[in-house]
Amino acid sequence: MGKATKALHLARAMTSQASGVNISPDLGSNTKSFRNLLMNGDMNIAQRLAVEQSGLGASSFTGINTTTYIMDRWRWAQDADCVVTLSRSTDVPAGLGFPASFKVDVTTVDSSIGADQLAHIQTAVEGRDLQHLAYGTSSAKKLTLSFWVKSTKTGTYCICLRKPDNTAYGFIKEYTINTADTWEKKIIHIEPDSNIKASGGAIDNDTGLGFRVIWALCVGSNDTGTDNAWNADSSGAKTATTNQVNFLDNTANDFYLTGCQLEVGDKATEFDFVPTDIETFRCKRYYQRYNRNANYAGLGVVVPWSTTNGNLLWTMEVQPRGNPSIEYGDLSHFDIFGVTGTGSTGVPTGFSNSGWAGGTSIDIGVTGSGFVAARAMLVEYDNTSTNLPAFLAINAEL
Numbered sequence: 272m273g274k275a276t277k278a279l280h281l282a283r284a285m286t287s288q289a290s291g292v293n294i295s296p297d298l299g300s301n302t303k304s305f306r307n308l309l310m311n312g313d314m315n316i317a318q319r320l321a322v323e324q325s326g327l328g329a330s331s332f333t334g335i336n337t338t339t340y341i342m343d344r345w346r347w348a349q350d351a352d353c354v355v356t357l358s359r360s361t362d363v364p365a366g367l368g369f370p371a372s373f374k375v376d377v378t379t380v381d382s383s384i385g386a387d388q389l390a391h392i393q394t395a396v397e398g399r400d401l402q403h404l405a406y407g408t409s410s411a412k413k414l415t416l417s418f419w420v421k422s423t424k425t426g427t428y429c430i431c432l433r434k435p436d437n438t439a440y441g442f443i444k445e446y447t448i449n450t451a452d453t454w455e456k457k458i459i460h461i462e463p464d465s466n467i468k469a470s471g472g473a474i475d476n477d478t479g480l481g482f483r484v485i486w487a488l489c490v491g492s493n494d495t496g497t498d499n500a501w502n503a504d505s506s507g508a509k510t511a512t513t514n515q516v517n518f519l520d521n522t523a524n525d526f527y528l529t530g531c532q533l534e535v536g537d538k539a540t541e542f543d544f545v546p547t548d549i550e551t552f553r554c555k556r557y558y559q560r561y562n563r564n565a566n567y568a569g570l571g572v573v574v575p576w577s578t579t580n581g582n583l584l585w586t587m588e589v590q591p592r593g594n595p596s597i598e599y600g601d602l603s604h605f606d607i608f609g610v611t612g613t614g615s616t617g618v619p620t621g622f623s624n625s626g627w628a629g630g631t632s633i634d635i636g637v638t639g640s641g642f643v644a645a646r647a648m649l650v651e652y653d654n655t656s657t658n659l660p661a662f663l664a665i666n667a668e669l
Contacts, residue, residue, distance in 0.1 A: 307543040308396050309344075309484065312418075312531035314371040316343040316551050317359050318560040318664075329660065331358035333378070340668065343554035345373055348391040351489060353519040354379035355390075363529055364419050364454040368544065372421075372529035375488065381519040386493040390519060391485045391510065392528055395669035397592065398436065398474050398481035404535065406434070407473025411463035416484070417539035419530040420446075421454045424518055429511035431485040432461055432533075433504070438471030440501040441509050456530075458539045464501050478592050480669045486528060487511040488518035555589040557668045563604065563661035566654035570663065573607065573650050575642035582625050583635040583650060590631050591667035597622045597635055604661035606653045607639060609646055617641070619650065622663065633665070 319341060320329060332341055333356045340346040341357045349355075360374035373392055381388070404412045416430065425448045433441040446457045466472055474481045487510050496502035496509035518524055530542050545553075561570070575581035599605075599622050608616040617639065625636030637650060652661055 305543070305545070306534045306540065307545075308400065308414075308482075308533040309394055309531050310553055311342060311344045311550055312394075312529075313369050313542065313544065314342045314345065314359060314373050314529050315547060316554050317341065317371075318343055318554070318558060320359055331356055336379075340558070342371070342373060343551075343558060344668075345392065345394050346668075347375065348389070348393050348485075351381045351384060351388040351390045351519060352379075353377060353381040353390065355519075360527060362421070362527055364456075367419075367530065367542070369419070369529045369542075372419075372527040375518075375526040377519055377522050377524045380522055381489070382517070384489050384491050384517055384519070386491040387508070388489070388491045389494060389508070389510065390488045390490075392488070392526075393486070394484050394531070395480055396482040396484070396533075397669065398477050398479050401474045401481040402476050404474065406463065406467055407437070407470050409468050411468045411472065412535050413463065413537050414461040414533060414535060415537060415539050416459040416461060416533045417456065417530070417542075418486075418528060418532070419454055419456050420448060420486075421452065421527040422448050422518070422525065423451050424516060424521070424524045424526075425449060425451050426516040427512075427514040428518075429487045429490075429498075429515050430459060431483075431487060431510040433483040433485060433507060433510070434467075434472070434474060435480055435483070435507060436475045437473050438466070438503065439505050439507065440466060440472070441496065441504045441507075442501050443496045443498060443510065443512060445498050445512055445514060454527075460537055466501055466503075482533075483507075483669075484531075484533060485510050487515055488526060490515050552589060555587075556592050557666075559588055559591070559665040561663045563652035566652065567606075568652045570605075570650045570652065573637045573648045575644050575646060575648065577644060578642050579638055579640055581637045581639075581642055581648065583622075583637050585633050585635050585665075587631045587633060587665055590629070591627075591665060592669070593667050594627050595624060595633070595665045595667040597624050598662075598664040598666050600661045601655075601658035603655045603658060604652055606651050607637070607648050609643070609648050635663075 356376040358374045359371045363369040490511040494508040573581040573583045619639045621638045623636040626634040
């Protein structure tokens with residue numbers, strides 16, 4: 272079945288479900304839609320980068336020394352003394368259809384990892400999307416994780432599947448990068464043990480974190496566990512074995528990751544490509560970004576309720592996973608000015624979540640000076656060319 276046909280079936284299914292009719296899409300006997308528990312495993316969607324921003328955003332993030340999201344649903348997690356460049360690379364396994372990979376380039380080394388230090392690539396899965404795994408019961412299902420990886424540094428690396436709910440456990444498994452600068456496919460089987468089948472192995476049926484899936488690039492001596500086993504881990508730090516290489520020890524080191532798929536069963540099937548429009552919609556449950564694609568593009572009307580505060584009623588494209596935070600670029604990218612009677616003009620001093628009670632509507636709080644209560648103001652992007660990118664974002668990441 273071709274991608275276009277698959278997309279049509281999926282779109283029809285989503286439309287039917289939205290109208291209250293539950294119709295599963297027929298994708299053929301050899302395909303089950305959304306079998307991949309990981310969103311954006313092909314690194315296709317990247318709202319934070321220039322690929323989604325008409326060239327106004329960055330093509331990479333440089334000088335990174337802290338936890339940073341780059342592709343949608345995927346982040347770099349760091350507590351180490353290194354500095355890296357993160358990018359959406361077009362270096363991918365040949366002939367398989369992957370659009371991009373997650374690239375980590377070491378620019379400042381950390382040759383001696385502290386006992387509690389770490390560096391990871393991570394993604395997350397919501398608890399409500401894992402109930403069919405039946406964790407916490409004798410019927411808990413087997414999982415298979417597959418992915419493509421490439422690195423200049425060979426040796427032993429680790430993945431960790433962390434389950435924080437109830438009794439916290441992390442499944443650690445070693446894998447080997449055999450040949451430098453060569454794409455290799457890895458397949459890892461994850462078997463639920465007696466602890467996962469007991470009540471403490473249950474995953475809460477809520478919008479919180481169900482799984483954190485981790486690719487370790489370094490880990491300190493206090494944060495190691497047993498290979499091919501579920502390790503009890505209330506701290507959430509045990510993510511690799513003592514055999515894990517220190518990828519951060521050389522500025523020549525690059526690491527690439529793509530084609531990540533976590534699925535039920537003991538077989539690694541072909542990667543489940545999801546059409547871009549549908550995957551974008553799914554990702555926006557966790558992050559929605561509104562970029563300045565034109566100078567003086569209006570964002571909306573603010574109604575002040577004091578001389579320094581007002582609310583911008585905003586309609587989001589997708590209901591967020593939970594109560595979101597508001598993110599934005601440099602405040603110099605925004606203008607406000609009164610449109611009814613006298614009112615403030617100038618640059619706002621901040622944006623925040625002023626009220627969300629579910630659904631797609633949210634009050635975005637706007638602060639400034641010289642506001643006149645009940646005198647409406649327009650908020651817009653200006654033409655400032657420094658400190659780009661210019662954006663407003665709704666963040667409900669796990």
